[in-house]
Amino acid sequence: MRRVNHRKNQHDEISLIPKTISIGIFGGLIWATVAAVAGYFSFTKVTPKSFVLRSWLQTKWSDQWLGEVISICIISLLSIGLALLYYVVLKKFPGILPGIMTGIVLWFIIFWLFEPIFTNIPPFYELDSDTVVTTVCLFILYSVFIGYSISFAYQQHRGENN
Template sequence: MRRINQQENQKQKTSLIPKVISIGFFGGLIWSAIAAISGYFNFTTITPKSFILRSWIQTDWSDQWLGQIISILIISLLSIGIAFLYYVLLKKYDGVLPGLLAGIVLWFILFWIMEPIFPNIPDFYRLESDTIVTTICLFILYSVFISYSISFAYLQHLHEK
């Protein structure tokens, strides 16, 4: 009986922080890998290495597969911060719409507002239409993955209590 009470207390004390960390990491890992594959098949000219490494490091290795893998891992770590931001601001909203809107906002921030700090990324009006459509879709899918997963984990956590 005492062991059951300890397990129930343990369940009540668990937080969503480990889930948010894993959702953010794997969301970044999965969707930046898909972005790299999209670049390989020429759906987009902008890949993870375009943002992370090639904007500041112009060496041979950063333009090859090693640069792509390192960039994917860095994006996965940065994605944890985005997942926490979503958890703090939008965890109570479920459905696809919050993720869709968050993806568009995230794309807008990276491609319009933060564009000057990425010298390797062309200006918006110089991007090909395939690149624009592909990157917007990838950002939306990434954000919907993060938002839906965090909202589901949050609602599940509420039902456990």
């Protein structure tokens, strides 16, 4: 009986992985698109192409709409990793607070720790207040979307199995 229960728990964990992957893809797609739109309307000077392409490619096409679309797709794929990491570490914590904290930590990692990698992004102290506020809010919204969706799916799945 115990061995059967162990297999059932493994199967339950595996069945949430595809949902977590889709949450990561759609979270990256939605919020990177919102960031691109925010950049288009000059709420921020930092857009997805600023991180993904423009820091390494200084070509004409990477600064246009094609560069933004490719960057949004790459961010959607990278978002799978964050969603899986969130699933492993924080899935049992319901509510939006873990997502808010994750968004703030993620913003600090990108804008402080990885600042030397992203040569196209100005240092934090050179960013205008609109860019800082907009990007912090976007990172928080993105992380809350990922975190709340994953913890909700986990709690719902756990409730179905009990």
